[in-house]
Amino acid sequence: MGSGVEARKGRSDGLVALLFLIxxxxxxxxxxxxxxxxxxxxxxxxxxxxxxxxxxxGWDNFRLVATDPLFRRSVLNTLLFAGISICAALTVGFLLAMMISTGVRGRKLLYGIFLLPSLIPLSLFATVFGQMLETKDGAFNSLFRAVGLPGLQQDWLGNTGSGYAAVAILLVYLIGLPIMYYTSDVTSINLSLIESATIDGAGTWQIFRLMLFPLLRNTHKTVILSVLLGSFRAFDVIFFSTGGQPGGRTSITGTYIYNAALGNDRVGYAAAASLIVLVIALLISFGQLLLTRKDR
Amino acid sequence: MARVQEANPLEILRRRRIDATVMQVLLLVLALWWLFPLITVIRQSLQVGGFGNYAHVLSTTLNGVFLPRTFLNSFVVALLHAFFVLAAGSMAGYAFSRLRFRGRELAYYLVLVFLAVPATAVIVPVYFLTGKLGLFNSYLGVALPEAALTLPFAVLLLRNYADGIDGSFFEAASIDGAGHFRMFTSIFLPLSRPTLINLGTLCIMWSFQDFIFPSLIIKSPQLTTAAQAVQTIRSAFSPTPQQTAQFFAALVLLAVPAVVLIVIGLRWMTMGLTSGGAKE
Amino acid sequence: MRTMGRGRLVALAAGVLATALTTSACGNSGGVGGGKTAAQDTSAKVTLEYWTWFPAQATLDKVISAYEAKNPNVTIKLHEYSNADYQKQLPLALNGGQKVDIAGVQVSAMTNTVRTQLRPVSSWESNLPSGWRSQLEAKPVQQTEQIASDKTLYSIPMGSIGSAFMYYNAAMLTKYGVAVPKTAADLAAAAAKIKAAAPGVTPVVFAGDPYWQEETLFTLVGQTSPGLSDTILHGNGKWNDPAIVQGLTEYKSLFASGAFDKSVLSLKAPRPTDLFTAGKAAFYIDGSWNDSLLSAAYRTANKIGLADVGATTVPVVAANGQPAARAFAEGGLAIPKSSTHVDAAAKFIAYMTVGAGVDLWAPDLVLSPAKKGYTPSSAVLNSPAATAGYTAVSTAINNAGSSRDSQQDFLTQVEGNSILDVLNGTKTPQAAADYMQSEWASGRYPHGGK
Structure with missing residues (x-):
């Protein structure tokens, strides 16, 4: 092995590779x-x-899964919630990261605060969040009453729109990882670019939106990838917060499979649902890989 | 290293007083909103019984679960998970970057295609396998499937990193007659230390967050992890005002290890993020 | 490993579980060897492995030490699990050949998952006191027998539970001059009165979780069609039966009339109990296992600051309706095939079901005992409201029109959500009933619609 670069060029390291891959x-x-x-x-x-x-x-389980309206809704919800998370990351996450990076006072503390919900166990955060949604004594409605915005009160799990709104609020809380990526990558931006922009009279908002946002193109890709993967893995977020309410309308593939697997003699059914979800997940990874590969 | 604290190009923007003040206020308001769940749960934990509730849940077993023990359990699982991912991931990363063999790119993409596999989609086979391997009620039983799900990401990260290492390091070693195992241990591993630390910290964080595998595999209260305890200790508290407050105190405490981890490990988590994840 | 059959696998898994659990629960596992037949070891020291989920461990410890004091050659080793966990652990353990002498069986949820591993009661009833059947209420025993798919009695039920019932804060009702409501109109009037007098109090609370909605629905349906729940769950009726549509309409009407408040649907169990015990609710609708709340001793022990609690049946909605509840045998005690001490186990089961043991666990008021003639002492029920409440609940349980049964996965995935859709105004009662029927017959829920 290793007898000079030239010698190695034409040779295959198949056996070594196998050992390394065991x-x-x-x-x-x-x-x-x-x-x-x-x-x-x-x-x-x-x-x-x-x-x-x-x-x-036979193939009964696949037919039953595919024709279940609840399953189709779960798949669509999974994609929708992934979309919400991505949007939140690219807007709120990006802006928070930029503002923190301008060196405001207490930025280390602020950074920690925005990361907190994402770093504690999701089961824990979702449990706490779920009981804040109570209509009468819940923390959100109480807060809205206290700050003089009673119009914002919702019967969170009582109608479809509010249920989705609750999930959206929950997902926005969980943008810690994107904030980490953005604050980390923005340090690599060339100082002189920003300096000249300020001299040219660009406003802070303009610098964020027109200059930094395009400059962090690669970070957006990383963020989208990581958020997308996280969303497909989501389970505890919904299971412990809305529990799929109202009426199963916020359930996702994770909760759907989990409930099926724990049902009475429904493990085969859960397996069929798992396979369908796996195919979708693999297709998404595959598409994502194709997209990122083009740019390499 | 710790990039947040370092001089940051955006800091020039602080020179604009008005913008800086607006941002400061905005961030403070948003920070309060982000702290709102924490404030709520702490308030609820103190409603009846005060700080005694914390002492109580720390000194009793809840459905057989002892809270400090759950932290230890989470940590052991996390370390095992990190070890498997670092070991298998770095070897594979090296192979895909530095070794030439037929079908390498295809194999690499086959490995990556499992990036999005959701844990819930494999609970049925994992449950079966765990039984077959006799791994119910063991740390290993949880760490192995966790590692399997993290490995695609690890391979992506480490191969990207390995591709970025200057080839001359390896060429020089190769001329000196070093084999791949020596190059792996004495060049690749030391050079990729930041990425390995970053990956290891992420593994620990993900283990701390994992609910589904512990809840599937661990039934013994002695081995219960912190994320799992959120559910299993619930029925230990009767629905009386004081015990409900104690439940919330337990929830606050269950977040503590993660917070400590953040304070200690944040700089490692951020370190190397750019080098791997956001590569051109 | 790969060639191992399925049976071996389960044995292995269960073995691992059992070892871990045994060592964790009590140290070493006794060591009374297998192989001996039941008849041989009457005089020897005997260790009985007792697996269960009920009653509370503190209560069981009390019962067991009383029994051991009277029977010095018997040691009982208790393995207690939480409710849901137990449904999985016991079948795994028994399928894996784990030695269990006495097994608690959740009569409706578990009988059929474990019956092949249990000895029929007929094979060991010679060890029970003669005439044991006549000392028990006929209904729970009969239910336990009928639920097994081969109509064989595998366990002896300790008692029955029923639902739904309405518990009330008797002191609060007195304070605001509210009488115990008998009809939906009474309840609406009471709710209005309480709302006006105490805005911070939610008049009626109950769990908003999907699983609970069935209990209220079938209680309302039972007021006019007492047997319909059985008919549907046994596959002889349809979910879009006009009586179900009417029940859904009635349930929704309770919100329209102001008897129930829609905000209650956002309460997840055990939050309603929490509000009731904190004095923030006047009425609490739930199952008979809450009879404990009637006991002043229980309230004191658990620091619940309610002066007086009563109970009644759920108010009647339809003009021609009668108060109703569903009930079922619960707390079955069985002897698994793996037991090596059948006669000693049977004697303990007799103690728990028809013997002196009943007086030790029954004061918890979680189960209404199957043993005839049990009444809690005046120390347990020390107010007219509590005494009347206990009588109302046990009478309703003994006269229940349907079994308290459900098809769990259908309930949590379809039925509960459909009922909530009606209450939230997303679906009409008819549409919800039709959807439930089509899902019931779809084949997605293997044990539904059979």
């Missing part, structure tokens, strides 16, 4: 390859979590 292959083999095979097998059964006494039901 740990990765262990995880992939077990938790992806085997797992997906298992899902494919179970998805055609009616069975409980003990996996005994399985009854073969």
């Amino acid at each position: 740990p990765l292959l262990f995880f992939y083999g077990l938790y992806y390859l085997y797992a997906f095979g298992f899902l494919a097998q179970v998805s055609r059964q009616r069975v409980s979590l003990t996996f005994v006494n399985a009854v073969n039901v």
Whole structure:
């Protein structure tokens, strides 16, 4: 091995590569390859979590999942909530990061405060948030009454629009990771660019919007990727806050599969739903990879 | 290193007094809004019984769960998770960047395509596998699937980083007769330390947040993690005013390890973000 | 590993679980060996492994030490789980061959998931006091027998629970001059009076979670069609039956009349209990397991500052309606096939169901005991409202028109949400009923619509 650059150029390191990849292959083999095979097998059964006494039901589970209006809504919600998170990250997250970066007083503390909801366990944040939504004594409605804006009070989980609004507020709280990316990347921007812009008389807002926003193009991509991945993995955010209310209208694929898996003899059904969600998730990763690859 | 504290190009904007004041006020108002859930839960925890509630939930077991123990459990799982991801991820990152073999790009993209696999979509096979491997009620049983889900991201990050390392380091070593294992241990690993630390910290953070795998795999109250405890301790509190306040005190305490982690680990989390994630 | 069959796998998983749990619960696991037959070990020291989720551990500890004092050759090792967890843990353990001598069985939720691992009561009733059946109410025993798909009695129920009932803050009603409501109109009037006198108080609270909505719906439906819940859940009726549509309409009308406030639907359990015990609600609709609230001793022990609590049936809505509730046997005690001390286990079960043990756990008022003639002492129920409340609840349980049963996943995924849609005005009662029926028959819920 390693007998000079020239010698190595034409040669393949296949065997070494295999050795280096063994740990990765262990995880992939077990938790992806085997797992997906298992899902494919179970998805055609009616069975409980003990996996005994399985009854073969053919492709029934797939047909039932695909025709369930609740499942379709869950998939659409997952995409919609991902969209909300991305928008929040690119606007609120970006602006917060820029403002903090101007060196306001107490910026370290401010930074910590904006990151806090994203860094504590989601189950914890969502639980606290969920009980703030109570109509009568909930913290949000009480706050709106206290600051003289009673018109903002909502029956949060009582109608569809308010339910979505509640989820949107929750998602905006969770933009810590994008803030981290933006504050981190903005330091690499050339000082003289900003200096000359200020000399030319550009306003602060203009500098943020017309100059920094385009300059941080690559950060936006990272942010979109990470938020998108996070959204597809979301489960606790909804499970512990709205619980899918009102009437299941805010449920997502995560809560849908979880509920199915814990149902009575519905593990095969959950497996079918899992496979459909996996295909969607893999397609999204694939599309994302194609897009980013073009720019490499 | 800690970029937030360093001289920042945007700081010129502070020279504009009015804009700076507007931003300062805006940030303060928003910070209050961000603190609102925390303020709410602390208020609720003190409503009946005061600070004694904190002492109480720290000194008793709740459905068999002892809060300080949950922190330890979360931490052990997090360390195992980080170890697996760093070990398997760095080796794979090196292989995809520095080794040449047939189908390398295809294999790389096959690895990355699993980036978006949601944990909920694999709970059924993970439950089955955990039984098959005899890993119910063990830290390992939780850390292994967590690592599997983090690995695609780790490979992306570390390969990007490895691609950015100046090739001359490796060429020089190669001329000196170093093999790939030596180049991996004595060049690649030391050079990618910032990224490894960044990745490790992210792993720890994600483990602290993970609810679904612990709740699936850990049934013993002694091994319950902090994120899981949010749910399992609920029924330990009767719905009486004082015990409800105590439940909220427990919730506040469950956030403490994460906050401590932020204070200690934030600079490492931010470090290396640019070098990996936001690469051209 | 790969060639291991499914049965082995479950055994392995359960074994791991059981080991972890046993060691964590009580140290070492007794060590009375297997292999001995039941008849051989009557005189030897016996350790009984007792798995359950009910009643509260403090209560069980009391019962067990009383039993051990009377039977010095018996040691009972308790393995107690939370309600939901227990439904998964017991089947896993029994399928894996774990030795369990006495198993608590949630009669409606668990009988069929574990029955193949249990000994039928007929195989061990010779160890029970003769005439044990006549000492128990006939209904819960019969329900326990009928719920098993092979119509065999696998466990002896400790008692029954029922729902929905309405608990009330008796002191508050007296203060504002409100009589205990009997009809929906009474309740609306009471709510209006309380709202006017005490704006901070929510007149009626109950859980807004999807799962709870079924309880109120079937209670209202039961006021005019007492058996309909059974008919539908046994697959002999339809969810869009006119009586269900009427029940949904009635449930919604309670909000329109002001008896219920829509804000209550945002309360997640156990928040309604919380409001009621804090004196921020006058009425609290929930299940009979809240009878504990009637006990002054329980309230003192749990620092609940309510002076007097009563209970009644849910007010009647339709003009021709009768008060109703659904009830079911609960707290079954069974002997698994893996038990090696059948006779000793049977004796303990007798103690818990027809013997002196009842007097030790029943004062918790969580279950209405199946043992005939049990009445709580005046130390437990020390006010007219509490005594009348206890009688009202146990009478309604004994005369229940339907079983308190449900198809859990259908309930949480479809039924609860459909009822909430009606209450929120998103769907008409008819549309919601039709949707429930089409989902019930869809095949998505394997045990529904059979």
